[in-house]
Amino acid sequence: MPTSIAITDDHHLMAEALADLINKLDDYEVLYIAENGRDLLEQLARGPLPDIALVDLHMPEMDGFETALQLRKLYPTIRVLALSMNDREEYVVRMLRNGARGYLLKGCRPAEFRLALDAISTKGYYYSDFLASQLINNLNASDTEGSTSMFALNGREQEFVKLACSELTYTEIADQMCVSPRTVDGYREVVFQKMGVKTRVGMVIEAFRNGLVEL
Known part of the structure; x- marks a missing residue:
């Protein structure tokens, strides 16, 4: 049974590109594409729960920080992978505090994206060299x-x-x-x-x- 994924990103082109990439991978499928955290929660209330939620940080109505927090409270089985163009340390820290299982920069290569999905699917988390360096040094x-x-x-x-x-x-x-x-x-x-x-x-x-x- 494939690992199911929800994509939460207000940039439609990015969301569709991610969905297309994921659906081409073996053992993965996209269940939902949401414009923001509120949209995602509404979809989750009506349908099956995904295994992984890809969550952008900056979105209208409900941003990634609040989305991760709400998912941790309401749907703790969903594993959150934060996706962002921003590598600011405080953003990484805040997302981890709110329950994210990993933090991936949108500029990463497809191979790293697949590695992150595999790690979160099998181990429950993805701790990249970037993430480690953001935390260990501080x-x-x-x-x-x-x-x-x-x-x-x-x-x-x-x-x-x-x-x-x-x-x-x-x-x-x-x-x-x-x-x-x-x-x-x-x-x-x-x-x-x-x-x-x-x-x-x-x-x-x-x-x-x-x-x-x-x-």
């Missing part, structure tokens, strides 16, 4: 009591997460924590398991989204 430590409790991280694991949300290598993290690289490897494996991630980028995104670290 993350700082903050009060993390609530989220660390949720993930059941102990004090040293919390410290590891904070240091890992930076440009430090694992060897440099070991030096900062005054432990061996093998010990840091152990922290990494435990944290990955507790947070349900498989990569450092995934850990950073989850740490950010759950308030372990903040901009």
Whole structure:
């Protein structure tokens, strides 16, 4: 059964071009094309739910930020992929806070677009190099009591997460924590398991989204 997609973009030419591209891909089909978030919600109320919603940021009546937030509240099974011409860090951050599973620039190549769809379809998220660079370089430590409790991280694991949300290598993290690289490897494996991630980028995104670290 193909993965179903809803496109939300007030630029009709862009929306139609995306629909044409998607419908030519194996295992994907377009269910809806909406002009804005309100239009999308009205269509969702009348028909089946798509697996993925491609959401533009700047739209009349209901923009992408509010659309992502409403989809997270009303239809949490729909995975939102933000599409934008704008790479401003605050836009990326706000969309992730509102529930987006990825952020893709409209200037990307078709191969990356397909990669993003495949990743969100199979893994539930798409964390590109662009997205990682927007977040990792700007993350700082903050009060993390609530989220660390949720993930059941102990004090040293919390410290590891904070240091890992930076440009430090694992060897440099070991030096900062005054432990061996093998010990840091152990922290990494435990944290990955507790947070349900498989990569450092995934850990950073989850740490950010759950308030372990903040901009």
